[in-house]
Amino acid sequence: MKGLRISAGLIVAAVLSAATVALLPPLLLGIGTLWFITPPLGLFAAAAILLRKNALLMLAASLVVLAVSIAGVLHPMRLLPSQERKLTATGYFLKGQTFFLRGDYSQALTSYTESEKAGFRHPWVAFQRAYCYNFLGRSQNAYEIFALLMRDTLLAPLEVVHLNYALSAMKSGNYKQGERAFWQALSYNLQPGYCYYQLGVYYRVSNNQTKAEEMMTNAHRLAYNRSQCSSILGSIAEYRRDYVRAEEFYHRALRENPENIAVHVKLGSLLFRLGRVSDAKQVLLEGVRVIEGARVFEWVPFDLRSYAMLLNNLGFVYAEEGQLAKAIPAFKQAIRVDPAFMDSYDNLAHLYIKNNRFSDAVVVLRAALKVNPGYSRARRTLDQLLAVPEAGQPQ
Amino acid sequence: MFKWIDRTFIKPVESSRMPLGTFILLAYGYMVVRNMLEGVLETPGIGFAATTIITLEILLMHFPLFYFMLFLVAILLIRLITGHDIRKVSRVLFVYSFIILIAPLVDPLLRPGGYNLAYPGDPRMILQGIKATFGLGKMHYGGSPGMLIEGYLGMILVAIYGCLRARKRWRKVISILLAPLILIAATLTAGGFQLVVGALFGGGSTTLANVYNTGGLISSVTRKYSLVLLLPLIPLLALSLWLYSREKVRFLFRSLKPFLLIVFALGAGAGFLFGWLNLRDVLIGVPRNPFDYIALLALLVLGVSAAGVLLFLGHGYDHNREKAEQKTFRRAAGGLFILSMLLAWCLGYSALFIVITFFVCGFVLKTPPLRLSRFTVPCSFLHALAVFLLVLAGYSLFGMERTFNLFPWQLGLAVFLPLWAVFLGRELILRRAGLKAEEEAKE
Numbered sequence: 001m002k003g004l005r006i007s008a009g010l011i012v013a014a015v016l017s018a019a020t021v022a023l024l025p026p027l028l029l030g031i032g033t034l035w036f037i038t039p040p041l042g043l044f045a046a047a048a049i050l051l052r053k054n055a056l057l058m059l060a061a062s063l064v065v066l067a068v069s070i071a072g073v074l075h076p077m078r079l080l081p082s083q084e085r086k087l088t089a090t091g092y093f094l095k096g097q098t099f100f101l102r103g104d105y106s107q108a109l110t111s112y113t114e115s116e117k118a119g120f121r122h123p124w125v126a127f128q129r130a131y132c133y134n135f136l137g138r139s140q141n142a143y144e145i146f147a148l149l150m151r152d153t154l155l156a157p158l159e160v161v162h163l164n165y166a167l168s169a170m171k172s173g174n175y176k177q178g179e180r181a182f183w184q185a186l187s188y189n190l191q192p193g194y195c196y197y198q199l200g201v202y203y204r205v206s207n208n209q210t211k212a213e214e215m216m217t218n219a220h221r222l223a224y225n226r227s228q229c230s231s232i233l234g235s236i237a238e239y240r241r242d243y244v245r246a247e248e249f250y251h252r253a254l255r256e257n258p259e260n261i262a263v264h265v266k267l268g269s270l271l272f273r274l275g276r277v278s279d280a281k282q283v284l285l286e287g288v289r290v291i292e293g294a295r296v297f298e299w300v301p302f303d304l305r306s307y308a309m310l311l312n313n314l315g316f317v318y319a320e321e322g323q324l325a326k327a328i329p330a331f332k333q334a335i336r337v338d339p340a341f342m343d344s345y346d347n348l349a350h351l352y353i354k355n356n357r358f359s360d361a362v363v364v365l366r367a368a369l370k371v372n373p374g375y376s377r378a379r380r381t382l383d384q385l386l387a388v389p390e391a392g393q394p395q
Numbered sequence: 396m397f398k399w400i401d402r403t404f405i406k407p408v409e410s411s412r413m414p415l416g417t418f419i420l421l422a423y424g425y426m427v428v429r430n431m432l433e434g435v436l437e438t439p440g441i442g443f444a445a446t447t448i449i450t451l452e453i454l455l456m457h458f459p460l461f462y463f464m465l466f467l468v469a470i471l472l473i474r475l476i477t478g479h480d481i482r483k484v485s486r487v488l489f490v491y492s493f494i495i496l497i498a499p500l501v502d503p504l505l506r507p508g509g510y511n512l513a514y515p516g517d518p519r520m521i522l523q524g525i526k527a528t529f530g531l532g533k534m535h536y537g538g539s540p541g542m543l544i545e546g547y548l549g550m551i552l553v554a555i556y557g558c559l560r561a562r563k564r565w566r567k568v569i570s571i572l573l574a575p576l577i578l579i580a581a582t583l584t585a586g587g588f589q590l591v592v593g594a595l596f597g598g599g600s601t602t603l604a605n606v607y608n609t610g611g612l613i614s615s616v617t618r619k620y621s622l623v624l625l626l627p628l629i630p631l632l633a634l635s636l637w638l639y640s641r642e643k644v645r646f647l648f649r650s651l652k653p654f655l656l657i658v659f660a661l662g663a664g665a666g667f668l669f670g671w672l673n674l675r676d677v678l679i680g681v682p683r684n685p686f687d688y689i690a691l692l693a694l695l696v697l698g699v700s701a702a703g704v705l706l707f708l709g710h711g712y713d714h715n716r717e718k719a720e721q722k723t724f725r726r727a728a729g730g731l732f733i734l735s736m737l738l739a740w741c742l743g744y745s746a747l748f749i750v751i752t753f754f755v756c757g758f759v760l761k762t763p764p765l766r767l768s769r770f771t772v773p774c775s776f777l778h779a780l781a782v783f784l785l786v787l788a789g790y791s792l793f794g795m796e797r798t799f800n801l802f803p804w805q806l807g808l809a810v811f812l813p814l815w816a817v818f819l820g821r822e823l824i825l826r827r828a829g830l831k832a833e834e835e836a837k838e
Contacts, residue, residue: 009771010827013820020816028805045813049820052827058654061817062661068809069665072672079673083803090797091677098681101610227508255507257438 010049018046021060025068030078037067089120096128105135123149127161130168139172147177159190166195170202178202193224200232209236227257231266238270246270261287261306268313277320284314308338312347319351327351335367342368342375349381358385401559408490409483415639418489425493426462430454432499437509437539449617456621456737461514464624466492467631472577473553474638476570479560481638487556494548498541510539550578588623592685611684612792613742619686622693622741629696629734646720647727650710651703660698662782666789667691669806674793681793690742694789697738701753701785703731708761709768745791745798753784771826775818783811 022042026034041063048056079087096111109132112125130145146165162185169178179202182195200215213236220229234249250267253260264287271280287310315330331348334341345368352361362385368378430453470488474481502509524543526532557570592606607616637644667690671682681687710716711724732754739750759765760777767773791798 007827009823010820013816013823017813017816017820021813024812025809028809030805045817045820049824052824054652054821054824055654057817057821057824058652058658061658061814062654064813064817065658065661065665065810068806069668072669077672077803077806079803079805086797086801087673088677090794090801091674094674094681094793094795095678097614098610098678098684101608101614103608257508258506259438259511 010052014046014049017049017060018042021045021064025064025071029068029072031071031075033075034067034071037071038064041067085119089115089118091115092118093120093125096125100128100132105132108132109136127164130164134164134168134171139168142168143172143174158188162188162190163194167198170198175202175206191224193219193222196222197224197229200229204232204236209239212236227253227260227263230256231260231263234263234266234270238266243270243274259290261291261303261310264290265306265309265313268310268317272313272317272320277317281314281317281321284310284317288314304338305341308334308341308344310334311337312341312344315344315347315351319347324351324355339371342372342378345371345375346377346381349378353381353385361385397555397559400555404491405487405556405559408487411486413486415482415485418486422462422466422489422492423459425495426459427454429495429499430458432496433509433512436499436503438511449615452615452617452621452740456625456740457617460621460624460628460737462492462495464628464631467628467635468580469549469553469577471631471635471638472573472580473557473570474635476573476577477557477561477566478563481635484560485635485639491552494545494552497545497548498539501541501544502539505540510541512539512542546578550574553577588627592623595685607686609684609686612681612687612690618741618743619689621737622686622689625734625737625741626689626693626696643723647707647723650706650724652706655706656699656702659702659782659785660695663694663698663701663785663789664691665810666786667694667792668789669786669802670790670793673801673803678793690792693738693742694792697735697742697750697788698785700731700735700738701750701757701781704728704735704754705757705761705781707731708757712762712766739788742788742792743795745795746788749784749788749791749798753781753788756781756784771819771822775822776815778818778821779811779815782814783807786810 019042022039025038026032041060044063045057045060048054048060092111092115096108096115099105099108099111109129112129112132116125116129126145126149130142130149133139133142133145143165146161146168149161150165162181166178166181166185169175169181179199182199182202186192186195196215196219200212200219203209203212203215213233216229216233216236220226220233230249230253234246234253237243237246237249247267247270250263250270253263254267257263264283268280268284268287271277271283291307291310311330311334315327315334318324318327318330328348328351331344331351334344335348338344345364349361349364349368352358352364362382365378365382365385368375369382372378466488470481470485473479473484473488477484498512499509523532524538524546527538527540528543528547551574554571554574557574558567561567561570607619613619613622633644671678682691707724707728711721711728713721713724716724735750735754736747739747756777760768760774760781767777787798787802790802794801
């Protein structure tokens with residue numbers, strides 16, 4: 001009796017399999033080609049069940065999945081307009097994410113905007129858009145979106161939005177809002193080290209050195225980017241003409257991160273001004289060694305501007321020592337590393353002038369003006385060198 | 396001297412009765428400590444990322460996979476050179492792998508703030524390290540004096556161990572001569588994948604570091620790197636398990652049902668295809684990235700391993716089987732479970748959550764107290780659901796968190812219902828064959 005029941009079950013299963021495999025895919029997906037593929041597969045599945053061949057049945061299942069996939073490649077599925085809209089919106093969002101991860105923020109922004117237009121109105125899309133604006137330097141746009149998200153903490157998590165809001169406020173010139181937001185973030189205990197650091201930068205720019213020092217000290221205590229904090233504390237001490245402390249801070253910054261090139265530049269410059277030319281040279285050369293080590297492997301990032309400044313300062317030190325043969329290549333290398341760093345042209349030109357190599361100076365100054373036609377110092381020096389009267393004056 | 400080393404340090408470890416899992420856990424402990432120390436004492440501070448989830452990815456996937464790859468390559472090479480029992484080799488290697496702690500402890504002593512450690516993904520780094528050893532230069536990036544000490548110490552230990560354990564004289568000579576090669580091979584295997592991926596897919600325009608910063612379906616750099624390590628690790632693991640116990644591996648392979656595995660793998664791959672089909676009008680950037688295709692491969696492997704878990708769980712709780720067999724199946728299921736979870740995590744969080752749901756279905760289906768595989772309809776339903784969840788896992792690479800919301804219901808029904816019918820037929824055939832009826836009768 002039991003055996004008979006199972007046989008009946010097998011027949012029912014065979015019929016069900018045949019029907020679902022044969023009819024459902026073409027009916028539901030609206031792909032006509034499937035009418036020619038799935039009915040034979042349905043019969044194949046039914047036969048496998050009746051023959052009690054599990055391997056054949058699994059093969060039938062695999063073929064069904066393959067058939068649906070291949071038919072989908074050849075013919076579009078029939079979807080409802082609402083489904084199409086949802087898919088388009090998500091597609092644009094995904095496209096935006098891809099561009100965003102590649103660092104192409106302009107394309108990412110376009111895709112996010114398209115996604116919102118297609119109906120994906122999620123705070124995360126707005127957040128990503130604001131993030132792109134920030135990277136593209138359009139801080140005011142970013143600030144407006146973050147401000148909107150800040151109005152309702154249910155829209156996006158506080159810890160994500162708050163700090164971005166504060167930073168975009170600072171960058172877009174809404175300093176008071178930014179300052180308030182960072183203090184508020186501190187009261188929420190949202191990355192306090194970062195908040196103190198940003199407040200320190202703000203107070204330093206707004207010339208409140210006492211508060212800047214306090215904030216940077218706090219950030220340093222909280223272990224946020226210690227080397228950078230020490231470096232800024234050194235700059236503050238230097239601003240106050242407390243050179244001993246400044247030197248201490250710079251040395252601490254280098255202990256905390258020997259690869260911080262900006263500190264090599266600052267310390268070298270300080271020591272040079274203090275008349276300790278040999279010490280300055282040592283610090284600058286160490287910085288160059290660090291960068292040279294990093295340059296071996298192209299994937300180690302370093303700041304080109306800092307490198308150019310380092311070489312420029314080194315050129316200065318060599319010039320002071322009267323080592324013309326080393327000073328000139330240092331300046332030239334600084335120009336090669338960062339052609340937009342105009343000080344190197346200026347210094348090299350003046351070195352040439354000092355050594356009566358006027359034609360070389362002219363070449364350098366012309367190169368500077370080619371890079372930046374509005375660079376007035378080079379224009380002035382060049383005019384003086386060529387003794388060209390000011391425009392409008394009678395010849 | 397060597398006999399004393401053997402008697403005191405090697406033999407007690409080799410003859411230990413602790414299970415292999417304990418040794419692996421011990422090595423994992425060293426890795427975690429190293430990460431933490433690196434985070435505090437070395438320059439990049441990579442042990443502690445600002446984002447919790449990134450720290451978790453680093454602690455649970457990225458670094459363990461790197462070290463296990465390194466250890467596994469070393470174990471296999473030592474085994475092949477010395478011909479010594481792989482169980483003993485792995486025990487010794489895992490116990491003395493604490494030498495990985497040297498770098499973060501030594502580096503800060505030599506330079507406050509430590510060094511900028513990196514994978515030796517560039518042969519020039521290794522060359523620079525060797526030159527630095529002889530005072531012919533300085534190591535700036537990618538390596539540190541601590542790493543050099545680790546490397547040389549590891550090499551000496553491998554040479555001593557190989558010499559002690561190789562039975563024939565020629566093997567002893569080879570193991571001493573090839574000790575540096577083992578180290579270089581192991582190091583390049585771990586760091587070299589970056590090179591290989593860069594060379595194959597970088598197209599000359601992408602620098603080595605940027606190979607992973609290329610967007611695509613797998614968004615996280617650390618997950619991309621983990622996946623690149625995990626996929627080659629699978630055949631290496633299979634090879635070492637084969638050397639570990641041929642009978643058990645052969646037995647496990649024979650218990651697999653290839654057609655069932657194909658259905659599950661195809662399900663995962665079809666999900667990927669459906670996602671692309673639904674979004675191809677909009678997307679131009681995917682699948683184009685090399686990691687998108689690696690993700691597709693990982694999905695297929697995920698399908699196979701997840702199906703393997705279900706199969707082995709079923710056998711592991713099959714009362715008709717002997718206790719020893721049950722234990723083997725359960726262990727294999729555990730291993731494949733970890734592998735599947737890692738693969739799913741590498742693919743994305745949405746995929747991971749969907750695969751967790753898949754395993755909930757699997758446990759309900761195969762393990763006591765519920766063990767719904769006893770009943771025809773729930774069993775077939777859950778099998779079909781499991782395959783369908785893998786379809787969704789594939790789709791989630793495109794649909795992300797919105798997968799359930801986006802997946803067209805028509806497509807869902809067109810896939811799920813035929814699968815259910817087919818699995819219903821399969822269950823009935825199995826019962827007809829008397830396998831399950833016997834099992835129920837025994838119960």
